[in-house]
Each structure stands twice: as C-alpha cells, then as structure tokens.
Amino acid sequence: QLQLQESGPRLVKPSETLSLTCTVTGDSISGSSYYWGWMRQSPEKGLEWIGSIDYSGSGKVYYNPSFKSRATISADTSRSQFSLKLISMTAADTAVHYCVAVRRGSTPYHWGQGTLVTVSS
Amino acid sequence: QSALTQPRSVSGSPGQSVTISCTGTSSDIGRYNYVSWYQQHPGKAPKVIIYDVNERPSGVPDRFSASKSGNTASLTISGLQTEDEADYYCSSYVDSPIFVVFGGGTKLTVL
Numbered sequence: 711q712l713q714l715q716e717s718g719p720r721l722v723k724p725s726e727t728l729s730l731t732c733t734v735t736g737d738s739i740s741g742s743s744y745y746w747g748w749m750r751q752s753p754e755k756g757l758e759w760i761g762s763i764d765y766s767g768s769g770k771v772y773y774n775p776s777f778k779s780r781a782t783i784s785a786d787t788s789r790s791q792f793s794l795k796l797i798s799m800t801a802a803d804t805a806v807h808y809c810v811a812v813r814r815g816s817t818p819y820h821w822g823q824g825t826l827v828t829v830s831s
Numbered sequence: 832q833s834a835l836t837q838p839r840s841v842s843g844s845p846g847q848s849v850t851i852s853c854t855g856t857s858s859d860i861g862r863y864n865y866v867s868w869y870q871q872h873p874g875k876a877p878k879v880i881i882y883d884v885n886e887r888p889s890g891v892p893d894r895f896s897a898s899k900s901g902n903t904a905s906l907t908i909s910g911l912q913t914e915d916e917a918d919y920y921c922s923s924y925v926d927s928p929i930f931v932v933f934g935g936g937t938k939l940t941v942l
Contacts, residue, residue: 756833757877757920757933775928808876815865815883815924816931821876 712736712744714809714822722803722829728796732809732822733789739765740787744819745772745812748783748794751824752805762812763792799829834859834932835921842940848909851937853921854902859932861902865924868897868906871936872917881906908939916941 718730732746739746747762761773765785773781777796785792796803806826810818836854843849853860853868860866866884869877879888881897884904894915897906904923908915921934 751877756935757922759929759931759933762930772928772930774930813882815863815867817865817867817879817882817922817924818877818931819879819882819888821878824876 712811712820714811714820716807716809716822716825718825718827720826720828722799722827723831724800724829726799728794728799728803728807728827730794730807730809730825730827731791732793733791734811735790737811738787739785739790739792742766742811743813746783746785746792747810747812747818748781749808749810749818749821750805751808754802755805758805759816759818760794760796762816765792801829803827804829833935834925835923835934837919837921837934837937839935840938840940842942843908843911844942845911845913847911848907849911849939851906851908851919851921851939853904853906853923853934855904855923855932856902859902859923859925860899860904863924864899866897866899866904867922868895868904869920869922870915870917871920877920911941913941915939 745762748760809822811820813819868881
C-alpha cells in the first residue's frame, strides 16, 4: 500500500529556507503513474497546491505561480524520496505541509500525515 | 477566497442524508470530469472519498455518492453516521498553470 511520510523542521525563522522531504513506500517514484507533489493548508488560505514533479514521464516540474519563484521540487529515486525547498519564508507560510501522490486530473490521491511548519523568530 | 464555493456548514441527524454543493465555473468544474471530494477529520490529513466526479476509492462506503451538473458538483452522504462528522473539501482540475483548485471546505455536523 502506498504511503508517504514527510520529514523536516517544524520551526523556521523568517527569511530562511524550508526543506522538507517525503519518503515513499509501496510504490516506485520513477515507475509510478502518479505525479509527486506538495500541498499546504492554513486557516487563512485553505488548501493550496504548491507543485508536482512528473518523474516517470517528462521529468517536468510544475509549480503554482504563487510559489514558482520560491519553490523547488526534486526527487531522489535511489532513496525513494522527493523534496521541497521554499526560500524566503515568512509568517504567511505557516501551514501544515503535505506530500501527496497525484493521479490524473491533478487529484491528490494519497496524502502524507502532514507536518506543521511554523515561521517565527 | 477559494476558487470553488462551498457552504460553510451543513448538518443532519443520524440516518438522514445531506448534500454538499461545490460551485465553480466553466473553466473548471464545468469543463472537466476531474472533480474530487475529500474528508478531513480534526488533526488528520484529507482523505479522498470521491474522484473523477463520482468514483469511490476502494474502502469508501457507498453511502458517499457524488455528481456534477454544469458548473456545480454535489456530494451526498446518505445514512449519516456520527463518524461522518468532519470537514469536506472539493477540488477540480483546471488548465495550466494552476492545475487544481479547491473549495473552502464544509463542516458537517451530525446532530
């Protein structure tokens, strides 16, 4: 059964970079029909798609324009992991961040348990 | 403000049925058959209960059903149970560069 688990810091200082990693078990990042992506959820903005990587097909990475200049998504197939880096963090980036497996139609079909990231000095 | 519009709350008694609406536009719900619904209990990640407008993942009870008409999608929960009390979100595929938009969520209270 496909499972995803986020790891990374829960507290980030303003202006610093957030680095999160998602470990995938039960499927292969490179051979899967899923895209691999990141979502976040906050009371202020609700559910937001950050971006997704199509590692088994084109290898392209797609970003929400709201994050494109700050976000980088990459994958390490040898470790069955994919990662998110988000630079220039502010208090507005405080949210629960989820890694997801995305099926056709951009449906986040499998979700990690989520990690609350707080931006504070 | 979310791209898709949902009622903030609905309620029902055990055994009853409730319907949650999700209104979009001709650029999202009205154009694509990629509407999904998610159930989220407090402190938990969202869980897909409907995808591709009306398909249920394995393990999701058939008490959950969904449909779409024009720019509006609907989720119906029949035979309400106390464990159905949760937040429900809808999403739809939309053209690049966004690819997916969400509703603001509906809190279901089972009285």
